[in-house]
Amino acid sequence: MDKVESMYVDYFHDRLEEIGEKWVKRLQLLVDEKEATDTAVLQVPELKKEIQAFCSDFVRQMIFLESNSRDVQEWAGRIVEIFEYHTFSLQQMVASLTYLRQILWDVMVEFSVQENELIVASRLAEWGSYMNKSFDLLLHKVTVYTNQLKEEKIEAQQTKITELSVPVILVSKGVGILPLIGTIDTYRAALIQRKGIERSAELELSYLVIDLSGVPIMDTMVANEIFQLIKMLELSGIESVLTGIRPEIAQTAVQLGINFDQIRTYAHLHRALKAII
Helix, strand or coil: CCHHHHHHHHHHCCCCCHHHHHHHHHHHHHCCCCCCCCHHHHHHHHHHHHHHHHHHHHHHHHHHHCCCCCHHHHHHHHHHHHHHHHCCCCCHHHHHHHHHHHHHHCCCHHHHHHHHCCCCHHHHHHHHHHHHHHHHHHHHHHHHHHHHHHHHHHHHHHHHHHHHHHCCEEECCCCCEEEEEEECCCCHHHHHHHHHHHHHCCCCCCEEEEEEEEECCCHHHHHHHHHHHHHHHHHHHCCEEEEEHHHHHHHHHHCCCCCCCCCCCCCCCHHHHHHCC
C-alpha cells in the first residue's frame, strides 16, 4: 500500500460513522418505498456496526490487494450471515449492497477532489475498477449463497416433515403402533424401515403394530421394504403385527412371494390391540 492509498484508508476510516448512517437511512428509504419490509431494520445499531466493520476490511483487503475468488467467497459468506440474521430478503440484500457501493464511490471521489494534486484520473479509475469487480462478484456470490441457504432450509424442513410421517406411538408398555398414511415412495419406504427399527428399540417394544389402512397403494419395492422391516424387528426380538391390509396390497405381496404365514394380521387396528394387550 503506497502513501496515497494509506491516506485514502485513513480518510475512509474517519468517515465510517457517516457511511453507517447513510446506509441505515437507505434501509429506511427502502421500507418507506415499500421495496422491503421493516423487519430488516429492527436491529439497526448492531447492523450499523457490522456494516462499518465490513467496509473497513473491504477497503483494505479488496480494493488495495489483488482480489481473488476465495476472498470474495469469504466476504459473501460473512455478509449473507449478517443479512440472514437480520431477516433480509435477497431483494433487500442486493439493494443494500448496491447502495453501499455508491457510498464508497462517493467517498473515493470526495478524497480525490481534496487531494487532486496527488491523485491522477487513472488512479481513481483503478480504484473504481477494483471496487466494481469485487462488488459484482460479491453480489453474485451473495445470490448463490442465499439460494443455497434457502434450499438447505427447505430440505431440512422436508426431512423433518417426512420423519414426522413415520411416527411410532407407544400405546401400552411394550406395545407400539406405526400408522402409515398416504403414498409411500422409495425414500419414505427406506425411512420407514430405518426409523421403525430405531424407535422400536428406543421404546423397548415387544410388539409393533404396522397399520396399513391409510396406504392407498403399494408397489413391490415398498412391500419388500416393509417385509424387511418385519424381519429386522424379528431379529431384535420384536414381533410385528400387520393391520388394515387392502386387497390390492395383499395381491402385491403375493405376487412378490412374501409369505405372511408367520406374521399375525388383522383387518382392523382395534382387533390387533385387543388381542395383544
